[in-house]
Amino acid sequence: MSEARMASVECRGVSKSYGATVALEDVSISIGPGEVHALLGENGAGKSTLVKVLGGVVEPDRGTMSLTGEPYAPSSILGARRCGVAIAFQELSLLQNLTVAENLCLPKLPAAKAGLFSRGRTIEKASQILARFDLPLDPEEAVGRLSLPDRQRLEIVRAFSHGTRLLILDEPTASLSDVDWLFRLIENARKAGTAVLYISHRLAEVRSICSRATVLRNGRSIDTVDLAGADDNRIFEMMVGRSAKKTLSTHAGKPKSSGAVLSVSDLTTDILDSVSFELKEGEILGVAALEGQGQRDLFRSLVGLEKRRSGSISVDGKVADIRSPKGALASGRGMAFLPEERKTEGIFASLTTASNMTLPVVGNVASFGVVSRSRERDAAGETADVVDLARRYLPFRISDLSGGNQQKALLARTVMTGARILLLFDPTRGVDVGTKQSIYEAIRQFTEDGGSVLFYSSELPEITSLAQRCLVLYGGRIVEAFEGDAIEEQNLVGAMIGHREDSAASKGAYS
């Protein structure tokens, strides 16, 4: 179908291996001008490598690439940029100690005299870029002070400012819950004839913006399909090589008991404003919010990572003065926290997966302070089964696992602590469909066994299908709470955008 017009980007038989490890084998993909093309596949299928090959970060061993008919073999990321190819990386490539403007203009800032760059012109140029892509950030702000979603937007804007011919967006919505802004930008780029390669685990999103999709599995390109003509099951099958189960199950039953295991009253922090709620035994309590409404503060202040100004937290009916995650673990039946950023707050890259899992309770698998490897393996193995993590990964360095398996291991870590209350912050961020299912299953199993879960998700369908009750945060306050069947996307969205609120003190909402 696309053979009729000249492809904007064309890869033929691209292969890349590292030593004995084959990352890409004979991958072919073709994207037309003005086409938004999806790249699908499980974590570890080779998507990131393909992105890096296209972006000039790594050179392929074999295969050819062309851009609008001309041969394309970038030797560096700058070479790719010169050809009009740019990437918004999944693991953001921004420098936190530099300003927004400097990040946008790297590596060559607008010159002034005598080889120096001009601060004024850098800011001017950055302001223009920010204005062009409708991102209201202060160009002089240090990136380290921006919220995670704002950093992601900046990463995207930077790619847009360079990518005139091919724009590669690797999981651009991983920490964005509001995608309209991004879709507007993509639409504009598409109209201008830029080819866009869009990578996301969110199939609904992909369907709404992409026309075709190429599926990768184990480093090979399986097929390119018209999204309109392929149902979810078929895509899922291509991705994992087997037929799909139902992706989301319906609501779990009512909690077994009505006793509150965690009760929070008038919790106030720099961002939160008198938040009160209760979590019952065996309950899955969802938190829904647009980004930056205080959900991060809520989770972090519960385990003592954010300072509480006032209010109290009671676990098992007793007021707990929690000042650290360790303290949270030790309060009553224990609270364990699964953090937002896997790479910076979660994994210990150079330790084995088993060690990563057992770390908080490593004393339990040790005698006289010496860790027993067999006991560690057994303990980790048992929990690995719970989260559906293959036991053979346990002795590997966790950095060698795919993102999905890392996330399973981190979830396993919180389960292993023995805490009966889990605080899960976006537990399925950036993981593939299969992993998501395993995580849902593990959460459900945990609550059926009497555990309680408070979880935030940036994907509403997750909340609607998993949560028995749901809180909606807006501007640092709980504006609504839903229960049972009332937890519907429409209801939630209504509350999330704060239309019931009169105050316009929105922090992260973009008009």
Add this chain to the structure above:
Amino acid sequence: MRLNKLMKGAASATMIAGLAATFGATLAQAQDSGSDKKYKIYLAMSYSGNSWQSEAANIVKALAKTPPYDKQVELTEVISGTDPQAQISAYESMIQAGADGVISFPISATALNRTIKRGCDQGVKFFMYDATVTEPCAYNVSFITAGFGENTAQALVNELGGKGKIFLSRGVPGNSVDKRHTDGAMHIFDQYPGISVAAEYYSYWDDRTTQQETAKALAAHPDVDGIWAQAGEYGAVQALLDKGGKLVPITGENSDGFRLALADPKMQDMGLKGVSSGSPPASAGYAFKIMMEVLTGKRDLEPMNIQYPLPWVPAADVKLCEGDTFENGCNVFPSEKVPSSFVTEVFNPTLLPELTLTSALDGNPTPGATIQPLPEEITKAPDSPGINCQRCEAPENQYELTKVKATVQP
């Protein structure tokens, strides 16, 4: 006393106490200046971390507390560290504070010159002990030019009968004193084709380093016949003992441990022979007394290089002291009284009769002692370029033997 000092140390750990002490000190100074005019003397040490350095400082402190100096001298001890910049800065401060005299162990023979010159121009007397400076307006009081290297080398050659494999246990690489000693020694060794230097290593004038470096050299040359050592020599003895087997002739400096070993019949049976010579902390006391005589007008002396006599104690002359000072020709203390690293040459019956062991160890004056005048005559040190003068020639006979005669011919 020691406990008291420790308590003081602990107290000063807090900023508040620290500031209080600071004010206290200034106040004390202010009061002092109200009474009779005292000579403002600074004892400027580069570092104080080994026995030698602290003994030298202690005898100066003890002398300053001995009548009549106790009424005439206000002595302040400044430790600036092993950094020439820091000592330059310390000298600057002293000059600025209106010092009458600075008695110092200089960290560098040359780097301090310009500061010293500035001080001299403002009337400050600079007296250097042991180590020297090449600035002509300073007084150097030192044994360096007295021929430690060549005399000990000849003594070793004599013991070895003119042939054998030897080690050179040197001081600090790139140091002028080390170079002067070694040049003198090599002047002798080079005359004997039978003598071969099997290994040459740097001991940093420290027992432990000497012991370790000697152990390393022994691993390569277990058949060594003799060791020529600068300070740290007791470490060489220990390294040989560690290895087991026989001892060999060793010449070295003045540590108590080495002298006791030389006199120990058991060690002698194992083969230890040698001479104890080298750097005397007493030169600090001598320098101080000359400085006081110059300041008080008892002696009229232009800046010059003054030679302190080279201590020379062959094994046969080692004699254990019964009391707390060198009496009746004794020259070593029993091991219960002082650590093995203690440098024995702190006393000099003619030049420094005021001192006893407590002076050297704690800096306290000897009860009842008063300062005795120095002999009129002082020995001028020969020129030694890069050590005590800048653009000068060494005399022809600079390596002439003074303490020992060659008993074997090349």
Add this chain to the structure above:
Amino acid sequence: MNQTTGNDGSATDTFAHVEDRRASSGIDRDLVNIVAVFALSAVLILCSRFVSPALGSWNQVLTILTLSSFLIVLSFGQGLVILVGGLDLSTPSLVVIGGVLATVYGSDGNAFYVLPIALCVCALIGLVNGAGVVILGIPPFIMTLASSIFVASAALGLTGGTPRGNSPEILAFLMKERWLGIPVVVYFVVLFAIVGWIVQSRTTLGRRLYAIGVNREAARIAGIDVGLTEAIPYAISAACAGFVGMMLVGYSDGATLRMGDSYLLPGIAAVVIGGSSILGGSGSFVGTVGGAILLTTLGTVISAIGLDQGYRTIIEGSIILVALVLLREDLFSGLRLRNRKA
């Protein structure tokens, strides 16, 4: 979900196979590095025969092991501090304090309680270092440098410059005696290396230290008491340094106030040459032991070369550089880093 794994056996197996290789290459790298350090020492010893025929002997090996004992003990503590991303510059002064306390108070046959107390005093000073770093947020470099100066000054005030007393007998026994023809200290070092390795790589404490070194924030979130745990290596390092002081007392029968100076840089170098990252979170004590032995061997061989000190120093520096290039982590890990998220 559990039942779905293995439905498509071939595909997942291929994938697993791929993962297997990656992980095993990672483990190999550590091992290769350690083996390489020891092999280099062995090669140096053998090559030293060209310098002097007496070298390369069993006796030389024993000498090297004896002399490297100080560095091995010292670099264990330093290694733990580096493991959590710190640096301990106070070791020279703690060597002195350990030695001074042992000689001044421990020479009259009461060593059995004086030595443990002295070690506790050292550990306490180390704990102060740790507290400064953890609680006051002072960079380890400054905190330990400052405490080093403080402790050295205190030692000077305490002793008046001349530490009196002799080596307690137990220390002389440790450093001087032989058993079955081998110095007692060699047995001790072997034991220490094994215990040190277990502590660093096999205990809960060691595990937590690695975690903090790799990712402090993640360690905190995982429920580790980061503050307290991070202070412990400083205490251990101080105690190790204090013990080195005691070993030196036993070795040469007495203490001086500058006997720790020559161990600062070699202590750090042993850790780094042994394959640990100066930024923390990696390495193994076995590698550090290899680094310490390599450095000592180098010193022994160099001092036997009949050249001027200047040339010998140049050779020493060059050999260190060559060893580093040969031991380059990069050779093995360069690939790994790039294919990590393949």
Add this chain to the structure above:
Amino acid sequence: MSYAASLATERTSRPTLRLKRMLSGGAAVVFVLYLAMYALYAWFEPSALSLYTFTNLMNNSAPLAIAAAGETMVVLARGFDLSVAGVISLTNVFMAIYPIEGPLGALASLAICMAIGAAVGAINGFLVAKLGLQTIAATLGTMIVCQGLSLVFLDAPGGYVAQWVSYELTDTLFGVLPISGLIVLAVALLWAGFSRTNTGLGIYAVGADEQAASLSGISVTATRFAAFVGAGILYGLAGFMLSAQTATGDPNAGESFLLLAFAAVALGGTSLSGGRGGILGSIFGAGVLMLLQKVLFAAGVSSFYTGMFQSVILVAAIVLGNLIGRTFSKGAVR
């Protein structure tokens, strides 16, 4: 909220933002500390305010300040450079054994010193950036080699630095401005310029996050290399200034600079884990270290108490700096 409107509200808060950044940067804190200590010094010792004392202090501090400035470049790029000790010794020895008289001679000497530093820096850069050695280990090796070379050229302290260098460079300009101070000022200005080049910015980027820097198109290898070479050049200058002050050569001259340079860097608020700080702070940090001795002397602190006070004040200064920094800022700022 429209883009323009939101930007407008942001703009109003900028001056306060700038002020906060300045105060949270280490340089300001250590500068205040320096002033406070100088005031204390002058209170104890009124002649501290004389030109003579000030010139001496400048002469005394300049070598360390410049060496610390060089070290800062490497530290910013997340590294440790031990070769500072070796290069200073080597250039000092060079100055003492090959004196070149006259102002042109001084210029030639300066150029050669800087070239020596640059060469050592280039070797470091090659070992670290190209071969991937750990900075502390590679520079330990080059430091030892440089010390060896110094000993080969000069086996004991001696030699004479050209008179012009040793007299003119320690003098004052127009009788009021210490020349060594002007040279330090020139270094600070050069840095201000350099930090506004792409390479200068790259050093901050590489120090903060090597991977992100590389993905932003910065050449990590070239940047690291430049940092080491720049540092080497400054060490060469430091050795030159040291020679001017001591007027003689010493093969061990650089040794004492090793720890002091790092201490000055840390005191100046530069993060030893890279990406944050600047050389202005290090220069004042060096100034504080040199001034500390003077203040303690003037205050009458003597003997071994000096060391105790030094360490306590060092720690107190850092804690104070942290407190001030924390009060005015949260988050990472360059």
